[in-house]
Amino acid sequence: MVFRITERQYTIIMKQAQSCYPQESGGILGGRENTILGVLPIANKVVQDRTEVFGLSAEDIERAYHFLTKNDLHYLGVYHSHPRGIPVPSPQDLAHHQKYLFIVGLQDRYNPELYAWRVENGKVFAEDIKIISDVGITVVDIVTGKPKLSQSAPPIYLDRLAQMIDDFIAGVEPQYHRYNPVNWDASTFSTFA
Ligand SMILES: [Zn+2]
Incomplete structure (x- = not known):
């Protein structure tokens, strides 16, 4: 699995993480x-030490659900930052039984990076993330920042993707079918460390 994220969404996440530093920040990805076509930043609701934990409330999750259905997006996962630690899931992160965990590594505050992790049977696997241009749909290598044209998808796929992104940016109200509520326990306060 290779996740793709538009420059616009990527920038939202990075700016949020950098401006909240040294506190943890996060949100929902759709x-x-x-x-990744939708980013919903969420204010850290942890009362005590926000540099160690990111928390979101049941209301946040409900808001995220409406955000996703309104924009006809699937729930992909929660992202949150690790201002000091290494950008791999903590035991507390893994306790949420999320399929994917997105973590912003801020070891270098001025060069943050987004990491995607897939969790299977308690084991963690790294997934690739590629940044795509909002307009040209050029695939950019997240490490080198250089376009990787050889890995571009076929034209038909790119056309479809471009249309999806255009619609989303234009705020087109899509016809959506109801998805199951995000598949985790939204009944309580959730924290990621
Ligand atoms: Zn964490």
Whole structure:
């Protein structure tokens, strides 16, 4: 699995993480298939030490659900930052039984990076993330920042993707079918460390 994220969404996440530093920040990611098209930043609701934990309330999760259905996006996962620690899931992160965990590594505050992790049977696997241009749909290598044209998807896929992104940016109200509520326990306060 290779996740794709538009420059615009990527920038939202990075700016949020950098401006909240040294506190943890985070939010919800929505998309279609493996493309991240919606970012919902959420204020850290932890009362005590926000540099160690990111928390979101049941109301946040409900708001996220409406955000996703309104924009016809699937729930992809929660993202949160690790201002000091290494950008791998903590035991507390893994306790949420999320399929994917997105973590912003801020070891270098001025060069943050987004990491995607897939969790299977308690084991953690790294997934690739590629940044795509909002307009040209050029695939950019997240490490080198250089376009990777050889890995571009076929034209038909790119056309479809471009249309999806255009619609989303234009705020087109899509016809959506109801998805199951995000598949985790939204009944309580949730924290990621
Ligand atoms: Zn964490």
